[in-house]
Amino acid sequence: METWPSPSHHRPMIDGSHPQSLLYVSHSCLVRPRDDLEIARIIEVSRERNRALDVTGALIATYRFFAQILEGPDAALDELMASIARDWRHREVTVVRREALSARRFDGWSMAYSGAAGYVDRDIAPLFTRSGLGSLPDTDRLIRLLREFVRSPL
Numbered sequence: 001m002e003t004w005p006s007p008s009h010h011r012p013m014i015d016g017s018h019p020q021s022l023l024y025v026s027h028s029c030l031v032r033p034r035d036d037l038e039i040a041r042i043i044e045v046s047r048e049r050n051r052a053l054d055v056t057g058a059l060i061a062t063y064r065f066f067a068q069i070l071e072g073p074d075a076a077l078d079e080l081m082a083s084i085a086r087d088w089r090h091r092e093v094t095v096v097r098r099e100a101l102s103a104r105r106f107d108g109w110s111m112a113y114s115g116a117a118g119y120v121d122r123d124i125a126p127l128f129t130r131s132g133l134g135s136l137p138d139t140d141r142l143i144r145l146l147r148e149f150v151r152s153p154l
């Protein structure tokens with residue numbers, strides 16, 4: 001007996017299935033500019049590992065928060081999140097949205113990066129206070145911001 005829909009039914013991207021997308025927010029443990037080298041390390045590792053896992057996405061690092069979208073095969077997202085969630089460089093890693101997409105939002109970007117202006121904090125901070133997944137309108141706004149940074153990198 002099969003239940004449907006089930007994430008395990010998603011085939012690898014190479015078969016033309018829908019990519020999964022995950023959005024999380026977290027509190028940064030980095031003190032900047034002192035720890036800017038850590039950000040550079042994260043980006044470098046991410047670009048290499050994400051490419052190998054067929055994962056694309058974008059990361060915003062403000063002084064207080066991270067917000068990151070990862071998109072790709074379900075199993076790859078689980079594997080990556082296991083590493084990311086135990087990373088000492090942030091805490092309170094909170095997944096606010098996870099969904100199947102008909103097409104990637106960050107196609108071609110193994111990890112787009114933006115050191116965002118502080119005003120983005122206003123969009124990220126409220127997402128921690130909700131239990132479970134965030135409300136769609138609030139996460140929509142954050143996803144739009146991430147996409148804008150990709151179109152016009154700071």
Ligand SMILES: Cc1cc2nc3c(=O)[nH]c(=O)nc-3n(C[C@H](O)[C@H](O)[C@H](O)COP(=O)(O)O)c2cc1C
Binds near residue numbers: 046049059084087111
């Ligand atoms: C905010 C943040 C975002 C990260 N994003 C990614 C990512 O997209 N891909 C990735 O491979 N590692 C990412 N990392 C690094 C991982 O946490 C981890 O250090 C790295 O993948 C190496 O994995 P390992 O520690 O299990 O060997 C991120 C770390 C932080 C703090």
